[in-house]
Amino acid sequence: MKLRLVSIKCNVNDESDGDEIYLKYDGHKIWPHGLFKSIKMNEELEIDVTLDVPDDEYVTFELWDYDLLSRNDLLGSFTMRTNEKGGPFQTSLKMERLGDTASYLLTWEGN
């Protein structure tokens, strides 16, 4: 099916001055076009990326934070089951490590 990522909302940022986020699917960066998008707490950014994904499976999108001086951080991942069309649906970020602070919400649709 076609999965359209609609938007991403930051509920709690990982870095005190906001995060520099990008999304990966299947090992590839899928959003944004540049290196990253800056985001702060309570901000929501439009994504509008549509992907072909397998039907009735679990698909995972990784949320990364870009860092200039150190390795980029994997903030966590969004996993959804592609068995429902319609939406919009919302999926919460699953933290990568216990004690991580980042909290994000991904809004998507299935067609």
Ligand SMILES: [Ca+2]
């Ligand atoms: Ca970082």
Ligand SMILES: [Ca+2]
């Ligand atoms: Ca950063």
